[in-house]
Amino acid sequence: MRIDLHTHSTASDGTDTPAELVAGAAAAGLDVVALTDHDTVAGHAEAIAALPEGLTLVTGAELSCRIDGVSLHMLAYLFDPHEPELARERELVRDDRVPRAQAMVLKLQELGVPVTWEQVAAIAGDGSVGRPHIATALVDLGVVGTVSDAFTPEWLANGGRAYAEKHELDPFDAIRLVKAAGGVTVFAHPLAVKRGAVVPEESIGLLAAAGLDGIEVDHMDHDAPTRARLRGLAGDLGLLATGSSDYHGTRKTVRLGEYTTDPEIYGEITRRAAGAFPVPGAGGPRRP
Numbered sequence: 001m002r003i004d005l006h007t008h009s010t011a012s013d014g015t016d017t018p019a020e021l022v023a024g025a026a027a028a029g030l031d032v033v034a035l036t037d038h039d040t041v042a043g044h045a046e047a048i049a050a051l052p053e054g055l056t057l058v059t060g061a062e063l064s065c066r067i068d069g070v071s072l073h074m075l076a077y078l079f080d081p082h083e084p085e086l087a088r089e090r091e092l093v094r095d096d097r098v099p100r101a102q103a104m105v106l107k108l109q110e111l112g113v114p115v116t117w118e119q120v121a122a123i124a125g126d127g128s129v130g131r132p133h134i135a136t137a138l139v140d141l142g143v144v145g146t147v148s149d150a151f152t153p154e155w156l157a158n159g160g161r162a163y164a165e166k167h168e169l170d171p172f173d174a175i176r177l178v179k180a181a182g183g184v185t186v187f188a189h190p191l192a193v194k195r196g197a198v199v200p201e202e203s204i205g206l207l208a209a210a211g212l213d214g215i216e217v218d219h220m221d222h223d224a225p226t227r228a229r230l231r232g233l234a235g236d237l238g239l240l241a242t243g244s245s246d247y248h249g250t251r252k253t254v255r256l257g258e259y260t261t262d263p264e265i266y267g268e269i270t271r272r273a274a275g276a277f278p279v280p281g282a283g284g285p286r287r288p
Helices: 017-025 044-049 084-110 118-122 131-140 172-178 201-209 224-239 263-272
Strands: 031-037 056-067 070-077 183-189 214-218 242-243
Touching: 017 031, 044 056, 044 214, 056 172, 070 172, 084 118, 084 131, 084 172, 084 214, 118 131, 172 183, 172 201, 183 263, 201 224, 214 224, 224 242, 242 263
Parallel strands: 031 056, 183 214, 214 242
Antiparallel strands: 056 070, 070 183
């Protein structure tokens, strides 16, 4: 089985619609794909309706969190999307995305970049606006060469010159809320140092003690020594070690299925989940 547990669609900051994403996942030879848009489940219905036969969808979201001044992302899988407390927190984060993005555009303008809010809003479309949309505008303007080049201290990285904070969950609250909604939590790209400050390993231990289920080990932003270090940490803390592409369509060079999760780990995730179940494909075109 080939399993990719971290992807994004146009419901947040990916460039593929949910239907295009599941079609692409099937074409890439995946057996299981998770749709984990930022702080939203808006793409799930479209993905399920278009799900090709032979491909299973894991519903989820990537929750924006902060601990001791450091941003982190928490992947939440197979939770009940209607659980009111978690739904309310996701809405608070989403509502703060627009003023936060507008603040970052203003900072860029003050730095002499001729970016406009209208440009960023047009790039985001109906998706949940975020830094990748602003980064795309910087690429279009020729300020940086790639979206990844915008995530530096010079521009949009955590604490960077044009960075602005937004409402984010306390990760301990996120774990509690996801668990209460029957879901499973995995700390996304925990040592992606190129994005800015990362959470110290001591804090990962505290999150594990609070019920964190796993950490994302195999990821494009982790080099080989970092992956080995994280795999050892997962073993020490009794955490599940996952692998995922963090696919964003054309906004990143990574391909669907470039990094994958071991089937036994996937099986444990599904065993622990009680809020929702993986959806087997039947609604879309037959998988080639």
